[in-house]
Every structure is written in C-alpha cells, then in structure tokens.
Amino acid sequence: MKGFAELLDGLAFQPARNGKLRLLEDYFAATPDPDRGYALAALTGNLSLRTAKPKLIRALVDERVDPVLFGWSYDFVGDLAETVALIWPVGETPAGAVPAAAAPTTLGTVVETLNDAGRSEVPGLTRRWLDQMDATQRWALLKLITGGLRVGVSAGLAKTALATFGGVKAAEIEEVWHGISPPYGALFSWLEGHGARPDVSGTAVFRSPMLANPVTDAELATLDAGNYRAEWKWDGIRVQLVALADGQRRVFSRSGDDISPAFPDIVEAMTFSGVLDGELVVMDDDQIAPFDRLQPRLGRRQVSPAMLRDRPAHVRLYDILFDGEEDLRPLPFDARRARLEAWFARAARPRLDLSPLIGFTGWEALADLRGQARQAGIEGLMLKRADSAYVSGRPKGPWFKWKRDPLLIDAVLMYAQRGHGKRSSFYSDYTFGCWRRDRGDDVLVPVGKAYFGFTDDELATLDRWVRNNTINRFGPVREVTPGVVLEVAFDSVHESTRHKSGLAMRFPRISRIRWDKPVDEADRVETLAQLMRV
Amino acid sequence: MTSVPATVASWLKVTESGLYCAAGDFYIDPSRAVPRAVVTHGHGDHARPGHQAVLATAETCAIMTARMGTGAGDSMQPLALGETLRIGNVSLRLAPAGHVLGSAQVVIEHGGHRAVISGDYKRRADPTCTPFELVQCDVFITEATFGLPVFRHPPAALEIERLLASVERFPERCHLVGTYALGKAQRVVALLRAAGYDEPLYIHGALAKLCALYERLGVALGPLLPVADMTKEALAGRIVLAPPSAANDRWARRLPEPLPVGASGWMGVRARARQRGVELALVLSDHADWDELTQTISEVEAAEVWVTHGREDALVHFATGAGLAARALSLAGREEEGA
Incomplete structure (x- = not known):
C-alpha cells in the first residue's frame, strides 16, 4: 500500500502532465504484480471493489476520537478521508484484540480481501488496516474504498504512461485494453518483454482513431x-x-x-x-x-x-x-x-x-x-x-x-490566476467579463476564462500589468482594476448555469490584447448572448 | 483561600501589549514596544523592535540585532540558558524550547509559585538548537499552533528522504524549498546534511545573513552558495532555499522549471498545501504537534494550563476532558507564521 499511497499523493500535487507520467512510469517499474495492476484499474476506473460508505468510516472514527475534536478537525481539513487518515489514533488496539499482522498490507491484499469478504466484515477489515498503516496509506485506503480517487489522472494518461513504460505505441495499448481485465498480469508481462501481446481476438476492442x-x-x-x-x-x-x-x-x-x-x-x-x-x-x-x-x-x-x-x-x-x-x-x-x-x-x-x-x-x-x-x-x-x-x-x-472562423468578442480582464510549472510565477489564467445593466449601473459580469492564445512577450506584459493593477487578492487569484480589453476568440457560446452571466463559451482563447481600446467600449453580455443564435 | 492559578494571575497578566509580569515589571514577547521585554526567540511575531531593554538568550540577542540592527532594543542583555536572574520580586531563568536557535521558555518564580511560558516549542531532536527541557510548574502557558489532532508530524528524516527522492526523479528541474529565513532554512539544511547530502545548497539573498549567523554561532551548514551567482542551467537538479513567497515571485524565473516544495506543519493537510501551490509538501515543523502538545501539558503537572495562539479551543477541550484545568488566553498580535 505504501507505493500506491505515495503515487496517489504525488499525483495529487503534480499539476503537469509530464510530471504525472513520470510518477506513473516509475510506479509501474517499481511495483510487483498484482499491485500495479490493481492500481492501474483504480486509476482508470476499472476496479470493482466492495466499497464502504462515508457513514461507515464516520462510525469507525467515532469509536476512537472525541466527536468535538473530530468535528473541529473535519471543519479545518474539509475532506473526510483525509481527516480520518490524519486523526486516526494508532497503537490503541483494544485489549484482547488480535495483534496486527507484521507483514505490510499490499494493495493486492486489500482488493482481494475486500472482494472475498462479506459486507459485515468490511468495518473490521478497515479498522485493522487503518491501524497498520501510516497517514498517507490510510488516506489512500479510504479514498480507494469510498470510491473517489480524484487525483487528476485520466485513463488516457495512464495508458500513455504504460506505453512509455513498455516501449510500445499508445495505440497498441488501446487495441488490447478492452479485451483485458484487472490485475492485468498478461499486459505487464508483455510490456516487460516476458510474454506475448495479450490475445484479444473475439472481444470488441477499441482501435486508436485517426486524427487530423x-x-x-x-x-x-x-x-x-x-x-x-x-x-x-x-x-x-x-x-x-x-x-x-x-x-x-x-x-x-x-x-x-x-x-x-x-x-x-x-x-x-x-x-x-x-x-x-x-x-x-x-x-x-x-x-x-x-x-x-x-x-x-x-x-x-x-x-x-x-x-x-x-x-x-x-x-x-x-x-x-x-x-x-x-x-x-x-x-x-x-x-x-x-x-x-x-x-x-x-x-x-x-x-x-x-x-x-x-x-x-x-x-x-x-x-x-x-x-x-x-x-x-x-x-x-x-x-x-x-x-x-x-x-x-x-x-x-x-x-x-x-x-469555421471563430467568433470574436471584446471582454474586460477581471481576474488573473497564477499558472503552474513553467508559468508558476506568471499570472497566466485570465477571467474576463462583459458589461451588463444592473440596477441602473453598468457592471462587469464574468463570461469566461482563457489561458492561451498569447505570446511569451504578451504574457510577460500582461503579468506586469496584473501585478501593477491588483485591487484584491484571493489566494493565487488577483482581482484587477478594469483596464485591459481582451479580444477573445471562441468557437461557440451556449447557455450555462455555471457562470453568473448564464453563458459558457466553447474553446475560448485570447486572440489579441486591445491595449488601444477603452474598457467601456468592450462588448455587452447581450451581444454575446446573440452569438448563440448565429 | 485563593487558588494557585488565581494567585499567579495576580502577578502575571494579559495586557494590550501582551503578557506582563507585574511582580517584575517586564513583558514577555510584547506585541509592541515596551520599556522592558523578555523575548523567547527571534521570530517577528515574538521579537518586536523598539524596546528599551531586552532580555533574551545570547543567540536570540544576536538574531534580533542581525534582523533589526539598532532597532532591536536600546540595551540587549543576554542570559544563558539555566542561569537564574533576580528581577524585582521574581526570579527568572530561561529553559531551552527546541524551536529555533536561541529559543527559550521563560520560567518565573514568585511567592513560592512557578509559571512557565513556553513560547514556541517542539519536543523532537533538531540539529540546529538545544532540545526542549521539561520544567514542571504551577501554571504552564503553552502555544497551540498545531492544536488539532490532525496535526501529527512524521519524523523529519522521512520527509527529507522524500525531498531527495524527488530530486532524483526530476533531475532537470530545480527544487525550490520555501523556508523562513530564521530556523526553518537552517533546519532543512542541517537535515539534508544529516541525510548525507553534501552537495552545495543554493540560497536566496534573504536567507544569507541568518545562515551566516548560525554558522558563526556554531551550527555547521556545509557549502551554501548564493543563487544570484548561478546560471539557470547550472541550477538543474539542485536544491534552492528561498522565502516561501519567492516561488510565486518574479525572482523564481531565473530557476530551471522550479518544483515548489513546502516545508511546514501545515503541509500535512493537502488542501492547505495545494492552496500554496506546492508540488511537494514536506511536513516539517518547528512547532509541537498534537501529540507533543498533549504530552507536554500532561507532563508539566501544572495546576492550570493557559493556552495561547493557535487552536486554544481544541487544546483546552482536550485538557478539560483529561481532567486538567485549562483556559484560553487571548493574546493580541499573533499570526500564523512559518510553522
């Protein structure tokens, strides 16, 4: 479980695609079967597991932890699995209980034991594992059995990592993928050169499509x-x-x-x-x-x-x-x-x-x-x-x-957020808005967000402008004084409940920075709404 | 018959300027300039400028002078750990707190009662400072920065191993460890050295002065080089230490694909760590974690524990539940810092 927990923890913090790939490749190389296969299944959403409800986890922690302290802690941490992982008091095995096994619990053991177990055995097993593990492992275990990994890895990314790990083309992984199942022993054996490519004839598998x-x-x-x-x-x-x-x-x-x-x-x-x-x-x-x-x-x-x-x-x-x-x-x-x-x-x-x-x-x-x-x-x-x-x-x-040619709109820069990786010192993600009449005043309402379309030089200039025109800070986000008009290109616009404006753009990008244009000449939300119908 | 805590409270009081010992006419870590201040350690929220007279360990005096120059205090009086000083009607001594170099608890005795003000402290070994000394007392005034049971700091050596593993995994990137200039920076350096890492470490200009002072005061840090002298390429695969804000600053653009590393007690909580934009979160704290706090308030065997800055509510709740007398002490001017 240690390796899997470290992988999940690393992935949760790693924003860059290449960094995630490196973590996955290293994990596949360093981890034996069947653990790596179960991990792959968990990451790609193909692991069927007897899961536990959050209520069960709450009941377990209530046996050990003062409910007032737990409440304050949950409030601070904001995530049930993480709160329980951190707060779980170890070394408090009740008198008369069977001592914990000396051998470390592997991911394979967890998966196979849970799938062989009856529903009534799940609390006891979970309690025993929580006692044996460190905080990161407990977090990974709880994420796994409550069914919510959410570490920002798509199935496609996991398959790309597999391809690099095995020195094969990603398309070859695709072609066998839907014909194989966890813990993918034959797949790893093939990728490591010990075995033949898994035979998937007779199963309806996916062929990597041709793209333009x-x-x-x-x-x-x-x-x-x-x-x-x-x-x-x-x-x-x-x-x-x-x-x-x-x-x-x-x-x-x-x-x-x-x-x-x-x-x-x-x-x-x-x-x-x-x-x-x-x-x-x-x-x-x-x-x-x-x-x-x-x-x-x-x-x-x-x-x-x-x-x-x-x-x-x-x-x-x-x-x-x-x-x-x-x-x-x-x-x-x-x-x-x-x-x-x-x-x-x-x-x-x-x-x-x-x-x-x-x-x-x-x-x-x-x-x-x-x-x-x-x-x-x-x-x-x-x-x-x-x-x-x-x-x-x-x-x-x-x-x-x-x-087709994109649609264009002139919007006003409202918020800027720092990017990741190479852009971590740059305000590179821009939220922009259009004007709308609100109780007799023209106010800006956010209509979208874009983080590409500009050159490195333009980024440096925008970054400087954001730093010099900040009126509010919310963590990594800065609110700026309305002062720059961005020409935003997008493919289409639709109704959406996600944004205050009630509109959402598809594929928005910054096409030009209109330093020349006064902000009060930027477009209105109504104008954007009319573009739904063109 | 007045209780012992009430008696102590008659000569050790909370004022607008902070904790005040009326019997000796001095403040402890006052939040604003006062005539006479006893300072537990050199962090900015404990050591404020402009006092007339300052009493502290020689190391803390040196740190304050290095940071504030003549603004540190009109007169700086060093007191060695363990030595007792008579001030007015009280006797005072400083006991090591294990927080940063020079950090001390303030032990005050008056009228047959003893009060201990912990300042910031930790119970674990730290190669850069003298370990915490447990002093039993009638009233114990403890910090509670990490006063929730979700704060359980793992062994520091394991966290340093994680840093070194990441350096190996990403050799083309530069690991940028966010550390405060006093304490955390030198501890990270010393832990790396203890783990056998003897490559040069590269430091932001803001850390140079205190690193040099630590070395002068006998804490060996190995080769430290200024980042300013390096080319971008030469920093690939290297470890750079800088104040936490530097990672998001334009300064960081001189580094090759910096991988931001956090090193504090807050890093144990993922949402917190991610808010700060780190890619590697090391749980490395100079404060006591929950287990150390609860262990300490039990071991001092005080008639009453007073809890200040941090999660007073949770620690008081724990103490009360454990049959100890405890109350929250509201001191102004405290803030969450590089814990």
Whole structure:
C-alpha cells in the first residue's frame, strides 16, 4: 500500500502532465504484480471493489476520537478521508484484540480481501488496516474504498504512461485494453518483454482513431486540391462503433471510453459485424441538433426513457475500419469509402447514415462552402487525402481539419490566476467579463476564462500589468482594476448555469490584447448572448 | 483561600501589549514596544523592535540585532540558558524550547509559585538548537499552533528522504524549498546534511545573513552558495532555499522549471498545501504537534494550563476532558507564521 499511497499523493500535487507520467512510469517499474495492476484499474476506473460508505468510516472514527475534536478537525481539513487518515489514533488496539499482522498490507491484499469478504466484515477489515498503516496509506485506503480517487489522472494518461513504460505505441495499448481485465498480469508481462501481446481476438476492442491536424489558409495554398476529399466536420462527438458476429457491441468515445451504457439506442441499431468511425449527434427530425442538445446524454451510466425520446442519438458515418473480420485500414481512403458505401447499401440502417463527400473544384470553391458552415451549425470541413491509409494518432499530412472562423468578442480582464510549472510565477489564467445593466449601473459580469492564445512577450506584459493593477487578492487569484480589453476568440457560446452571466463559451482563447481600446467600449453580455443564435 | 492559578494571575497578566509580569515589571514577547521585554526567540511575531531593554538568550540577542540592527532594543542583555536572574520580586531563568536557535521558555518564580511560558516549542531532536527541557510548574502557558489532532508530524528524516527522492526523479528541474529565513532554512539544511547530502545548497539573498549567523554561532551548514551567482542551467537538479513567497515571485524565473516544495506543519493537510501551490509538501515543523502538545501539558503537572495562539479551543477541550484545568488566553498580535 505504501507505493500506491505515495503515487496517489504525488499525483495529487503534480499539476503537469509530464510530471504525472513520470510518477506513473516509475510506479509501474517499481511495483510487483498484482499491485500495479490493481492500481492501474483504480486509476482508470476499472476496479470493482466492495466499497464502504462515508457513514461507515464516520462510525469507525467515532469509536476512537472525541466527536468535538473530530468535528473541529473535519471543519479545518474539509475532506473526510483525509481527516480520518490524519486523526486516526494508532497503537490503541483494544485489549484482547488480535495483534496486527507484521507483514505490510499490499494493495493486492486489500482488493482481494475486500472482494472475498462479506459486507459485515468490511468495518473490521478497515479498522485493522487503518491501524497498520501510516497517514498517507490510510488516506489512500479510504479514498480507494469510498470510491473517489480524484487525483487528476485520466485513463488516457495512464495508458500513455504504460506505453512509455513498455516501449510500445499508445495505440497498441488501446487495441488490447478492452479485451483485458484487472490485475492485468498478461499486459505487464508483455510490456516487460516476458510474454506475448495479450490475445484479444473475439472481444470488441477499441482501435486508436485517426486524427487530423488544423490547417491554415496559407498551408492549404501549397497543397494540390485534387489529391484531397472533403467532408463536413459535424458538431457532435467522434465515436467508434464495434460490433462482432457473436453479438458483442460497444460504442467508444474518441479517447477509448466505453460509452455504450449511455447510448442503448445506438447499440440496438448495431446489427452488423465490423468497426465504423463516425460522429455521434442528436437528431431533430432530419436535422442535426446543436451540440448542447447532445451534452446531457454524455457521461451517464444510465439513460431515462424521456431522454431517449427527446434527444434521439444518431451516428453519421465517416469511415469503415473493419468489415466483418476484414481489416480495411491499410486501404486508401477512396477504396475504404467505396467499401463503406457498399456496406451501407446492403441494408437499411436506422440511426446511421453516411456523411456525404462534398464535391469541389478547388480551394476557393471550398472556402465559400466553409463560409456557410456556421449558418448550418457545422464545425467546419475535413480534408482527407484520397490515398491515405487509416493509421492511429495524428500523422502530419494526410488529414486536415479546416474549422469555421471563430467568433470574436471584446471582454474586460477581471481576474488573473497564477499558472503552474513553467508559468508558476506568471499570472497566466485570465477571467474576463462583459458589461451588463444592473440596477441602473453598468457592471462587469464574468463570461469566461482563457489561458492561451498569447505570446511569451504578451504574457510577460500582461503579468506586469496584473501585478501593477491588483485591487484584491484571493489566494493565487488577483482581482484587477478594469483596464485591459481582451479580444477573445471562441468557437461557440451556449447557455450555462455555471457562470453568473448564464453563458459558457466553447474553446475560448485570447486572440489579441486591445491595449488601444477603452474598457467601456468592450462588448455587452447581450451581444454575446446573440452569438448563440448565429 | 485563593487558588494557585488565581494567585499567579495576580502577578502575571494579559495586557494590550501582551503578557506582563507585574511582580517584575517586564513583558514577555510584547506585541509592541515596551520599556522592558523578555523575548523567547527571534521570530517577528515574538521579537518586536523598539524596546528599551531586552532580555533574551545570547543567540536570540544576536538574531534580533542581525534582523533589526539598532532597532532591536536600546540595551540587549543576554542570559544563558539555566542561569537564574533576580528581577524585582521574581526570579527568572530561561529553559531551552527546541524551536529555533536561541529559543527559550521563560520560567518565573514568585511567592513560592512557578509559571512557565513556553513560547514556541517542539519536543523532537533538531540539529540546529538545544532540545526542549521539561520544567514542571504551577501554571504552564503553552502555544497551540498545531492544536488539532490532525496535526501529527512524521519524523523529519522521512520527509527529507522524500525531498531527495524527488530530486532524483526530476533531475532537470530545480527544487525550490520555501523556508523562513530564521530556523526553518537552517533546519532543512542541517537535515539534508544529516541525510548525507553534501552537495552545495543554493540560497536566496534573504536567507544569507541568518545562515551566516548560525554558522558563526556554531551550527555547521556545509557549502551554501548564493543563487544570484548561478546560471539557470547550472541550477538543474539542485536544491534552492528561498522565502516561501519567492516561488510565486518574479525572482523564481531565473530557476530551471522550479518544483515548489513546502516545508511546514501545515503541509500535512493537502488542501492547505495545494492552496500554496506546492508540488511537494514536506511536513516539517518547528512547532509541537498534537501529540507533543498533549504530552507536554500532561507532563508539566501544572495546576492550570493557559493556552495561547493557535487552536486554544481544541487544546483546552482536550485538557478539560483529561481532567486538567485549562483556559484560553487571548493574546493580541499573533499570526500564523512559518510553522
């Protein structure tokens, strides 16, 4: 448990992606099976464990600690698991109790013991472990069994660390991931070169998708339009549909999360055998609904009948990776497209349709079409080389995304927060606001936050300005006097209850610092709200 | 018949300027300038400038003079640990507190009763100062900075091991340890040396004066070099000590990918540590933790314990529950510092 606790503790404090990766790699290298496998499962959300409710933990600590002191302490610390971990009085084993085992308790022991135990045994086991462990281990144990690690590690990050650890491509991990289970003995054996790659044939696994790079108008001018095919870039989420002949069906997100439970309507329609690539959207009659109609269906373990009725899901297909058992990925795009169309023509496919290819004569003609994308509620265009094989990752060259032009708004800098890592001495995260009438006065209301889009020189200048114009401090955050107008670029804006303004932007970034513009000429919240409808 | 604590309270009182010994006409750690002050140690919230006469250990006198120059006091009178001095109707001696170099408890006897003012203290070994001495007394006035049972400081050597492991893991980065200039900086250095780390350590200019003074007073710190003389590249893989605020200051931009390290008793609470933006939280305190506080108030066997700055409520609650007489003493001018 010591190594796992140190890992969690390190991850909780480490803000940088590279730092987290280093901690994970070191842990995988230093930890034996099955502990590292259970840790991997816990971090990726794949560990099924007999969990304990916070109430049980409270009852345990009440046996040992004065409730008044516990109350004050909880109030100060603010987190139940951490308070109990710190306050747990050791060495107070009640008379007559069995002395604690000498051997240190491992993560594997904890997981396996809990899963073999009956519900009534959980309090006793937990109490015994708390007695054997130090404060960091107790914290990790309590986080684990109350089911809330929250140390800022995504499954994707853990898999990236595994790939580096094993010297393989991240895509190779992806391809076996959904065919293996905790504690992943075969996986580690393969990554350490002791065993073969785990055999996942016969399971519905995820294949790392092919991704596109953004392209500028200037870069496009250097490319031959005749070598490319164009498609709309629909405004939903990218998915991979995997169906096997034996009836296994899975819907994967772009990052390889199995989101099937949230989309039974799609799963039901997957009456085929193969692997397809497409965009998941909500359909209103024959129209793709705006992204915010899809949003409430994401991230669910269950979905209500009302939601299935009011927000029907649909997949618009871009590509075919497997037809039955046949791997089509090495084929050129044009050949795959022909196979996709032929496959689609074989039978009617409710909830599925083809994303059409767009005929065009040259970049200029295509630019005109792109100009209409916003009007049509489309994110932009995809450009794919006619001869491109389907490869995982984001290779430079074969595929481009040519997004619609962003929306722009002039907002006023209100708060600045220090960044992390290399930016820890810079105020680099900016909250900006627009004007709104409030009881006869114009006041600034925050509308969003952005932390990129500027150069290092601009950052240094903004940082200096923030330090010289601070009117209030809240920990790492400074409130500044309204004095700088930021031109903010963003893809779209939606209603949101998260911000006071009632609006939330997608992909906001600082596009220019308008030192020249007086703050009272910045935009109004109403103007931003109107951009919801463009 | 007046009780012993009430009798002591008649000659040892809380005033606006702090704790005042009426029988000897002097203040202990006064919060503002007074004619006669006994100072437990050199931290800013205990040692204020501008007193007419100061009585303290020779080390504390030297530290005050180094920090404040002539503002330390019109006259500075050193008193060796253990030596007894007669002041008016009281006898006074200083007993080691184990907090920082020169730190002392003030032991006052009057009318057959003894009061001990702990100042800030800890019970663990510290290579930079004389260990705490337990003095039994009638009234014990204790600090309570870490007076909640969630504060249990792990052994310092284990925390230093964590720092060295991190230096090994991130050799391209510079570890920036936030330490106060008096006490914590020198303790971290001494602990690193005790752990066998004999590479040079790099210090912020604000720490130089007191590190030099510690060395002059006989605390060996090994090679310390000014950060100001170094190039950015040369600091990769090195340990730099600076005041805690420096990590967020423009000063830190001269360092290669600084990894901010916190070193205090507050670091045991993750939310607190993260608020301060550290990536490595070392629980390293110069104050007594909960176990040390409760152990001490039991061991002094006082008729009454008076609790000041920190979590008075919790420590008084504990003492009362344990059958000890205790009350909170509200002293102005105390603040949470580099504990």
